Amino acid sequence: METLANLESFVRSAETGSFSAAARRLALTPAAVSRNVALLERNLGVRLFQRSTRKLTLTEAGERFLAEIGGNLDALQAAIATVSTGRGEPAGVLKVSMAPTFGMTYVMPLLPAFLARYPMIRPDWHFESRQVDLIAEGYDAAMGGGFDLAPGVVSRALAPAHLVAVASAAYMSGRVPPATPGDLAQLDGIVMRSSRSGRVRHRTMRDAAGVEMLARVGETITVNDPAAMREAAVLGLGVALLVVSDVLPWIERGELVRLLPHWYADAGAISIYYSTRTLLPAKTRAFVDFVVEAFERQRLAERFAGSIG
Incomplete structure (x- = not known):
């Protein structure tokens, strides 16, 4: 046999x-x-x-x-x-990919309670700013936004991926705050170059009334990682458009201030991705359900919504 x-x-x-x-x-x-x-x-x-x-x-x-x-x-x-x-005994190695800032800030703190509930699971977590191929690379799950759904992969939305304009209070001192997204062009901009296309992407922002306007941030500083954009903004080097989840703790601590509080850019959703439900292992189902419950309990979907202002 x-x-x-x-x-x-x-x-x-x-x-x-x-x-x-x-x-x-x-x-x-x-x-x-x-x-x-x-x-x-x-x-x-x-x-x-x-x-x-x-x-x-x-x-x-x-x-x-x-x-x-x-x-x-x-x-x-x-x-x-x-x-x-x-x-009822999920077990085995749980291989998960997630963006570094997002994973460290919102997922890693869940690990003690998760392991207390499922002691037979062994986390193998990868903190990386890229879209992984779940099936080809052997991942059980991935978390992030904008993944291309390959055959056999499904997603479950966790929260909106809304981008907002942020800068340090020190940088804005003595400067006129922007009234519309078009005014951002008058400020120093911190932008990210796509590793795929090699281009800098400029976003269209909208307000609560549905009015849309291009936010063409100046390309004063160019980096290739959202965490680097945030750190440059904290250092007072300019304005950055970043996903709320990547800057919320810094806004709450006063290290960054949100500009244009009634405007945001919609980049889709932050989701958890995993292979087809038909053959979903118990360890993966346990992880997905645990994360969904934690996001609902902490009201992260509401807190990440840039449309709230």
């Missing part, structure tokens, strides 16, 4: 054409995946892959075997996930 690990390693390697890619999806090392496939081939007495330095290619026997077990493997994984959920 073959182990599930051997079968999973074979199927994911066939789907991705690479032991390394399969390893990322399974949260294993490439050597472990290769070893599992080799054991499967030895036990079956047939070669399933033709191996080269560049890629894996299924043999004729491998193609037949994949066609026979592909759907059955998914059904078996679903059954295991169902049983695990029913036990």
